[in-house]
Amino acid sequence: MQLEGNVIVCDTIDEKGLGILKNAGLHVEYLPEITNQDLISRAKDYDVIIVRSRTKITKDVIVSAVKAKIIARVGVGLDNIDVNEAQKRGIEVINAGEASVTAVSELVLGFMFSLSRNIPIANNATKNGKWIKKDLMGGELKGKYLGIIGLGKIGRNVARLARGLRMNLIGYDVVPIDNSFTQEVSLITTDLKTLLESSDFVTCHVPFTEQTKHLINKDMLSKMKKNAFLINTSRGEVIDEQALIECLKNKRIGGAALDVYEVEPPTNKELLELDNIICTPHIAAQTREGQELASMVIGEKIVQKLLEKQIDN
Structure with a gap:
């Protein structure tokens, strides 16, 4: 079953995760240098927003993201995401901590x-x-x-x-x-x-x-x-x-x-x-293997959750 939807990737992630999303039929925009101000103005167009630690998903971003179903962090923790605001608006927040x-x-x-x-x-x-x-x-x-x-x-x-x-x-x-x-x-x-x-x-x-x-x-x-x-x-x-x-x-x-x-x-x-x-400069998760796995875990989680939402509808 192919999916439809727009995904924005706001930070650098391994290309294998991008491949999983694209192969599922999703339109992926890879903008790893996007500023928070640009994200606020563009967030309305996306069903999924993906970040690592650089990008902050503030209340302003979430308010703008009127179509968003999922906000995903390719990493551990969710402290750069306003989880409470996302949940209020029915947006699911996920991460790849295990990777x-x-x-x-x-x-x-x-x-x-x-x-x-x-x-x-x-x-x-x-x-x-x-x-x-x-x-x-x-x-x-x-x-x-x-x-x-x-x-x-x-x-x-x-x-x-x-x-x-x-x-x-x-x-x-x-x-x-x-x-x-x-x-x-x-x-x-x-x-x-x-x-x-x-x-x-x-x-x-x-x-x-x-x-x-x-x-x-x-x-x-x-x-x-x-x-x-x-x-x-x-x-x-x-x-x-x-x-x-x-x-x-x-x-x-x-x-x-x-x-x-x-x-x-x-x-x-x-x-x-x-x-x-x-x-050291926040390198704990900075291994080739870890970043590859994290991107793949997030890609697979997003596809699975969108499939479940599609079936439910």
Whole structure:
């Protein structure tokens, strides 16, 4: 059964997802550089709007999108979409969170290795002609305690990978954690305070909500071990950046690795100039495999949902 309808793609996505939509009969306009103002003026013409993280689907966009049936994000989370406004107007909002599980999880492991073995510092020093071997005593991951805040798809996958490295696992989530999973990876479940006090590494995997804003604040940072490392690949607003800066400046923890920031791109030079933090430009899901899979997942979900709506009508 062929579909009819117009689709606008507002950010860069893998061509395989575009192919799925076109093969289903949909007319696809690929405008990965479109501005929000242009989108507001054009949104009335489309049945489906597809974004990644660059484009913000605000209330103004949604009000203009009078024909829209679906808004889709090729990625994890929906914080760049006004979901409440979309739902009020009967627009379905979907994402492809499952597609980036491997990519994000592997970056977390990369951060843990980099922090524990001082890899960025060693690289920069060696390239600048400095042989600082004696200054770079590292640590092993085996036997260390990894605290995982948020045990969704990504948090669980991080746990499985870390268990393979023979790390000990501590987990915290606001929703109940499945007993079969805790037994699978020998996960200790506890409250946030105890997790922070007990972990050698802490990694955040929660969505951004009013409840998770500055979940890791000055008080929570003060609970961490002096030699512990903090990692965030979820959303920048989960950590109070200014509190983290003060913590790192005073060597209250061993270090941190951030892939996300309260403002992106980050503008806080004080944060970027610290020598005990690793900063990357929101690349957690940026793998060829992950982006290809995400575009295909979204393409297939859109086709399936439009087919269901067509049958219902």
